[in-house]
Amino acid sequence: MNRSTLAWISWKLLNSKKTMFGGSAPLALFGLILGVASLVVSMAVMSGFESTLQQAMTDVSGHVQVVKRSRFPDDWRELEERIKKLEPKMITSTRFAFVEGIMAHNGQISGVLLEGLDKDRLNETLRLGSRVKEGSADLSAPSEQPLALIGSGLAKKMGLAIGDTFRVVLPIADASDPSNFKRKVGVFKLQGVLELGKYEWNERFIIIDLTAAQEVAAIGDRYTGLMLRFHDAQYAREAGYRLSQSLGSPYWVRDWRDSNENLFDAVAVERPAIFFVVSVIIFVAAFNISSTLFVNVVQRFKDIAILKTVGLSRKDVIKIFTIQGLILGGVGLAGGFILGLILCGLFNWAQGRLGLISGAVYRVDSIQVNVRLMDSLAICAATMLICFLATLAPARRGADLNPMEGLRNE
Structure with missing residues (x-):
């Protein structure tokens, strides 16, 4: 049948x-x-x-990060060109620098992490625009004070609104006596509030222009490393492994998965x-x-x-x-x-x-x-x-x- x-x-x-x-x-x-x-x-x-x-x-820290182990200044363009030769599929990159400090506003204080990014390449390498909750992610807008983007949790905790100014206090080591520290205060204007996707980022992150970060931290032209963007996140993992093998010990390479493996x-x-x-x-x-x-x-x-x-x-x-x-x-x-x-x-x-x-x-x-x-x-x-x-x-x-x-x- x-x-x-x-x-x-x-x-x-x-x-x-x-x-x-x-x-x-x-x-x-x-x-x-x-x-x-x-x-x-x-x-x-x-x-x-x-x-x-x-x-x-991938939106906030890029596909791959190439971190310098040396604190001595160098020409980042040479490093970028070397990476491009090793991985031609790399789309773009941006320098970044991390600086820890204490935020003070309206009688409240909070430990924060300042991330300095090259504002000219920021939107090409990262996808912060899609994470804007209030304001704008444009750090190139004209302003008397350096502009800053902060996580939504930090903005809520400190009671900050778009256009407010706030201070970040950084301890700077004395060049002649490393055991002594002097205080340096940076004043920033809030340009945008971001939903960064991770709880600790929302509670601590402040994103500013790299030049402003270098100035407030008194590190000259030094930077932490390069953030790289590729056409695909899965390919970026393979590229990160190959870069780690090729660049050698002066550099530490990690991809988007490594920090949350x-x-x-x-x-x-x-x-x-x-x-x-x-x-x-x-x-x-x-x-x-x-x-x-x-x-x-x-x-x-x-x-x-x-x-x-x-x-x-x-x-x-x-x-x-x-x-x-x-x-x-x-x-x-x-x-x-x-x-x-x-x-x-x-x-x-x-x-x-x-x-x-x-x-x-x-x-x-x-x-x-x-x-x-x-x-x-x-x-x-x-x-x-x-x-x-x-x-x-x-x-x-x-x-x-x-x-x-x-x-x-x-």
Whole structure:
């Protein structure tokens, strides 16, 4: 018998008040929908955490950082040209310098990290414009005081608004006696408030022009290193490794993943574990589907007996009940994905208003859930496989029915 006829018979035997719309079938379907939805949401949150952290790293610190081990000044253009020869796919780079200090404003103080960046190349190398919460990311605008961009957490803690001025106090070592320090104060004007993507960055980061950072820190023309941007973040990891091998000991090369390697490794380990644990819900729902099909076999003894009497083979009966299980699995899978996507939308809505994510614990203040194609395919394959295995026992029970036994029971 052809497949379309078997599918039609399967639907007719399944689509009845006794089976599809009565008994345990609705509960089995509901359990399967919840299991699939839970799996969709959990995988989307894990993928979203990984992609959110990666996006924050590449937007704020570039794809690769080449850090100088020596504090002596040198011509950064020579270093950039050398890197370009080693990695022609590099798009652009910018110098950066880190300086630690203490911010003072309205009687409050906070430890901060000043990051000086070359304002002429800032927007080419980094993606700070997409992270502006208030104001602007333009450090080239005319101003009496040097302009600054700060993290949203720091702005809230210090009560700063766009256009306010604030002071940063830096300890400067005495050239003649390194054990003595003198105080130097830098005055900056707030140009923009950024959502930097990482909790500690939002709480500590102040981004200023490199020249202003060098002046306030009294480091002359020295800089910490170069931030590099490539066409692709994954390629940047390979390029960073090759640069590390080629540049040698005077330089320390790290890519966007290195500074948070433990978090990315944790996600890689936890993803399959969470997938397996949440899949237990689908296993339980599949057992309910199996019991529903067993009941359907008992209720359809007469129909099965008649079908076998008119020539339906044992293999065809197995196919009929297997198709029934796959139909239930497909309906549960579709309903689960719809419910899962709705829950993902609710999660995105709720985390911004209810503070579901603790930045102090998870390193990020919010997660943009990401439903990946590979995760979706894995969920579909696992669900349908589990439902298929759940149909084998009731299908064999129906196939083993003696036609005379089925007619006699009626």
